[in-house]
Amino acid sequence: MTEAADPQRCAELARDSMYLSDYASQALGIEIVAISPGRATATMTVRKDMLNGFGMCHGGLVTTLADTAFAFACNSYGETTVAAGFDAEFVQAVKLADCLTAEAIEQSRAGRLGLYDVTVRNQRGEVVAFLRGRSYRLRGKPPAGA
Amino acid sequence: MTEAADPQRCAELARDSMYLSDYASQALGIEIVAISPGRATATMTVRKDMLNGFGMCHGGLVTTLADTAFAFACNSYGETTVAAGFDAEFVQAVKLADCLTAEAIEQSRAGRLGLYDVTVRNQRGEVVAFLRGRSYRLRGKPPAGA
Amino acid sequence: MTEAADPQRCAELARDSMYLSDYASQALGIEIVAISPGRATATMTVRKDMLNGFGMCHGGLVTTLADTAFAFACNSYGETTVAAGFDAEFVQAVKLADCLTAEAIEQSRAGRLGLYDVTVRNQRGEVVAFLRGRSYRLRGKPPAGA
């Protein structure tokens, strides 16, 4: 099954393969609720063991949710792609029991580099964080072989 | 106890107060192994439930470790300070059972803004990630009151 | 004239006041072609004295155009606001005589902090760069008094 053959099917296979062994996302209750070429949406509900010393959701875990959406989006073409880095901005506090949705959208793909914008919203639709992810494609190995 | 009276004691009190309710860092086994005004060092050992779909440590959790070090460093003056955002760069893969150490060092503090550089190394001393954190000081409430 | 009285007029006055002494933007031929509360659009045509050692437009000058759009957008409320920093991403090379348009749009404004996304396109409408700007509002002085 190649990308050209059926991009949507390719994205779904990459998601299934990655999620199966993504123990970190599983442990945090992160689910991939949508996937398509260059796009992914992930959700997470804030638990007590996700709070920081100020009683808010730890920014690192909001970032982990966003990073997961980014990872599934940039691997949706079936070629092993890793995060080279990202820029995260926190614009509103996240509280216990908040239901977060992170939507990753591809902005650019050229050579081995890709750029993805992730917006994280709470259950009221308010933006709580932005993440701009930079991906680097490895030598075409399928995720399963990584 | 004011900052002027004993900055080191102030940093230790802020650390104790924050860590007590930092359930996220506790759940990830993150420990604050050093604290001083404008500096903090945190450690984390990579567990199976921290791996991503490629069998490596999830970049979001490497970031969470770095973000924790950043948070303790920027709150070491006893004034409630939050992360406005950060830039993260991943330069080497992190594997199961790796012992990571994140060292946060203040680079600048002016008005309500602060800038902190965090370097994350593995047990061989190799750098695996850099994080540049941007902090924003709230209106002087002690962390305990946040 | 207060912001509440007429936000659009306020934005235009801020633009006029700032541009008058913005010798850097003037020297680069940058023009502010649109302004409104939280938004600004700036243009620049690439001259020979803007090329880098590879014969392309110097990335710093593409950034300067984007930064100008960002500065006018975040000062459009008539309160002195400075750039605390930004993240820039270059996705396509820019050539001699290219006509660039940078559009800045506010994404968030809370407390003294603001977040602005700038997209830079060439004359064919292709995105050449993204800039995400972080602003910091000073103590309410009008730009003219800065």
Place this chain on the structure above:
Amino acid sequence: MTEAADPQRCAELARDSMYLSDYASQALGIEIVAISPGRATATMTVRKDMLNGFGMCHGGLVTTLADTAFAFACNSYGETTVAAGFDAEFVQAVKLADCLTAEAIEQSRAGRLGLYDVTVRNQRGEVVAFLRGRSYRLRGKPPAGA
């Protein structure tokens, strides 16, 4: 002359080749005062035509100086390398006639990606800005052929 043969000579040749046609840096009075493998130092004196609407040096031009140092550092191995992006932080205002020095130091180089930290200081040695540059190596063409 290969990198292995004499890295320092290679860095100097790359600098000479790039600077000759770097009209942007020349127009801004930027000089490359030091070069070695993975490192470069550039200077610039703030002129009136570099001021922004607040009478300070335009942040985009402080960035251009830092970006130039970054570009020379990441091209010091004689392989054409471009800026994929950078994160800039401004920590102190820069004034007319200030003499700025930007020092770029390589932090990481792996595959086609590189990471460079640039610190910009004024004539009093005070840090005015930080830039963290991300480079992408093209297919080994010498700068002269770019």
